[in-house]
C-alpha cells in the first residue's frame with residue numbers, strides 16, 4: 164500500500180499565503196497523480212532539525228461541517244495551534260484521504276452502519292472495504308520537496324509514522340495532541356485505540372508530571388474544580404466510614420498534584436471529622452493550598468490536624484451565630500457564613516440536617532482567595548457544587564473495587580431520561596489500576612485548555628508519559 168508510485172511525479176502548482184486564526188501560513192499546492200494537496204508552513208521548517216509535522220487526512224464532515232462524530236476538526240485546530248505556538252512546522256492537508264481513504268460516500272454509508280451499532284472497523288469491512296486505505300506517498304514526496312526528511316509527527320496513530328518511515332522519512336518522534344474526547348466521539352476513539360493501535364488517551368498522553376497540562380492550566384487560572392475517588396459502585400468509603408484507600412497510589416499522587424496546582428482546597432466537615440486529613444502537598448513538589456473548612460455548626464474537633472498544624476493558612480467557615488470552641492492553632496481564621504447562606508437539603512455538607520448554598524459559600528471564599536479552588540470532598544460537597552453548576556471541572560476517579568454499601572460518592576437530583584443526563588467533553592487518565600475521568604464542564608475551562616495548548620510549545624503539549632509517582636513513600640492524606 165505504501166510503495167512509492169513511480170509513475171507519479173510531484174508537481175508544485177503554486178506558492179501563496181493563508182492568513183488564519185493561528186497566524187499566517189506560507190502555503191503550497193502540490194498535485195500528485197490526479198489529487199491536489201495543500202502544505203501549510205510556518206517559520207523555516209527546512210532549517211529545523213526535526214520540525215513538527217501534521218499529516219492531516221481530509222475529513223469533510225469533521226474539518227468543515229463541524230461534526231463531532233470524529234476528532235478530525237479538533238485535531239486540525241490543535242495541530243495549527245501547536246505549529247503556531249512553536250513558530251515552526253508544517254501541516255499537510257491530504258486530500259483523497261476522506262474516510263481513511265474509502266471516500267466520502269463510503270464513509271457516510273459506514274456511518275449509517277455505525278448508527279445501527281457496528282463499530283468503525285466492522286462498518287468498513289461490512290462494505291467490503293479495507294480498514295484503512297490511505298497512501299502517504301504524496302506526503303513523503305512533499306516533505307522531501309520542502310527539505311524536511313526528519314520530522315516530529317503530530318499523531319496518535321503509529322501506522323502513520325510507520326508509513327512515513329517506509330517511505331524514507333525519519334520520524335524522530337511521534338507526539339500526541341491533547342485533544343479532548345467528546346461524548347459523541349468517545350466510542351469511535353475508543354475503537355481506534357482498541358482495534359487500530361491508536362494511543363490510549365491522557366494518562367499516557369501527558370508529559371512529565373510537572374508539565375501535565377491541566378495542572379498548569381489550574382495554576383495559571385481561576386477555576387473551581389472538584390475531585391473524588393469512588394468505587395465502581397459509587398461509594399467513597401465503607402459503611403463505617405473507612406476510606407483508606409479507595410483508589411491507588413497513582414490517583415492519590417494526582418490529588419497531590421491538584422493540591423499543588425490550586426490556591427485553596429475546600430472540604431466539608433464530615434470529611435475532616437471522619438478522615439482527619441492534612442490537605443497538604445506531600446507526594447509531589449509544590450506549595451500547600453489554603454485550607455477551607457466548610458463547617459456551619461463548628462463540629463470539626465479542635466484536635467484535628469487541620470486546626471492544629473500550621474502547615475497552611477486555614478479558613479474555618481462557620482455559621483453566623485455558631486459558637487466556636489477555643490484551642491485551635493493561630494493559623495486558623497474564623498470566617499462567618501452569612502445567615503442567607505443556609506440552603507435547602509441539596510446544599511453542601513455541613514452536618515446532617517444542615518446545609519449551605521454552594522454559591523453563597525463560594526462568594527465568601529472568593530472574598531479571601533483568588534485563583535483556583537479544589538473541592539476535595541466529600542461526596543455531598545462535591546455533588547452540591549456540581550449540581551449547582553459551579554464546577555469548571557470534575558476529576559472523578561473510579562477504582563476497581565465494589566463496596567456494596569457505604570458513604571455515597573457523586574449523587575445529585577438527576578434527570579428522568581438519559582437524553583438530559585449531564586454530559587461534557589472529557590479526558591481520561593489511567594492511574595495504574597484506576598481510571599479518572601476529567602469532565603470539562605464549563606466554557607471557561609474549555610477556553611483555558613485552548614489557551615494552554617496555544618501557549619506552550621508543541622514539545623511540551625505532547626509526549627508520552629504517565630502521571631508518575633515521585634517514588635517517595637507518603638501518607639496520602
Ligand SMILES: Nc1nc2c(ncn2[C@@H]2O[C@H](COP(=O)(O)OP(=O)(O)OP(=O)(O)O)[C@@H](O)[C@H]2O)c(=O)[nH]1
Nearest residue numbers: 220221222233238260261262263273283318319320
Ligand atoms: N471509514 C471511516 N472513516 C472515518 C470514520 N470516522 C472518521 N473517518 C476518517 O478518518 C480519517 C482520519 O483518521 P483517524 O483514524 O481519525 O485518525 P488518524 O489520522 O489515523 O490519526 P491522528 O493522526 O491521530 O488523527 C479522516 O479521513 C476521516 O474522514 C469512520 O467512522 N469510518
Ligand SMILES: [Zn+2]
Nearest residue numbers: 222225233235
Ligand atoms: Zn473525521
